Amino acid sequence: MIVEAATRLDPAFQPHDILVVTQKVVSKIEGRVVRLCDVTPSLAFLGMAAYLDKDPRLVELILGEARRIVRMDRGLILTETRHGFICANAGVDQSNLLGEESASLLPLDPDGSAKAIRNRIRALCGADVAILISDTFGPPMARRAD
Numbered sequence: 001m002i003v004e005a006a007t008r009l010d011p012a013f014q015p016h017d018i019l020v021v022t023q024k025v026v027s028k029i030e031g032r033v034v035r036l037c038d039v040t041p042s043l044a045f046l047g048m049a050a051y052l053d054k055d056p057r058l059v060e061l062i063l064g065e066a067r068r069i070v071r072m073d074r075g076l077i078l079t080e081t082r083h084g085f086i087c088a089n090a091g092v093d094q095s096n097l098l099g100e101e102s103a104s105l106l107p108l109d110p111d112g113s114a115k116a117i118r119n120r121i122r123a124l125c126g127a128d129v130a131i132l133i134s135d136t137f138g139p140p141m142a143r144r145a146d
Contacts, residue, residue: 002019002021002117002121003120003121003124003125006125012125012127013121013125013127013129014127015127015128015129016128016129016130017127017129017130018129018130018131018132019117019121019129019130019131019132020132020133020134021114021117021131021132021133021134022133022134022135023091023106023107023110023133023134023135024093024095024096024104024135026107026110026113026117026133027104027105027106027107028104030107030108030113032104032105032106032107032108033097033102033103033104033105034061034102034103034104034105035101035102036055036057036058036101036102036103037101039057039060039061040057040060041056041057041059041060042060045059045060045063048072051072052072052075052076052077053075054075054077058089058092058094058103059077061090061092061103061105062077062079062089062090062092063077063079063090065079065081065082065090065091065092065105065106066079066080066081066082066090067079067080067081067082067084068080070086076088076089077089077090081106083106083110085106090106091105091106091135092104092105106135107133110133113133114131114132114133115131117131118130118131
C-alpha cells in the first residue's frame with residue numbers, strides 16, 4: 001500500500017529517502033489490534049482498574065505489554081515497555097481505531113518491521129530507503145503543582 005501510494009509521486013522513491021511510518025499502521029498490519037471483548041481481566045488487576053477508573057480489560061492489556069510500572073496516577077499507568085520505551089499505558093492506545101472496543105498494541109519488533117518494509121520497497125521499487133517507525137508518545141504525565 002505504501003508503494004502504491006508513493007507511485008503517484010514522480011519519482012516514487014529515491015535512494016537515501018527517509019520514510020516515516022506511524023506505529024499504528026504497523027500495528028494494524030501486524031495484527032496487533034485487540035478487541036476488548038476478547039480480553040478477560042485477571043482478578044489481580046480489578047482493584048487496580050477501579051483505583052485508576054480504567055476499564056479492567058485495558059489494564060490487563062497494559063500490564064501484559066509492560067516490562068515494569070514506573071508510576072500510576074490520575075488514570076494513567078506510566079510504564080517501561082519490553083522495547084525500553086517509557087510511555088503512558090505501555091503504548092496501548094484506542095485512538096484512530098474503528099470503535100472504542102478495540103486497542104492497538106505496539107509492534108513486537110519495530111526494528112524487524114522497519115527492515116521488512118525497507119526490503120519490500122527495495123524489491124518493488126529498487127530504491128534503498130531508510131524507514132522510521134514513529135509514535136507521538138506525548139508527555140505521559142504532567143507534573144502536579146502541589
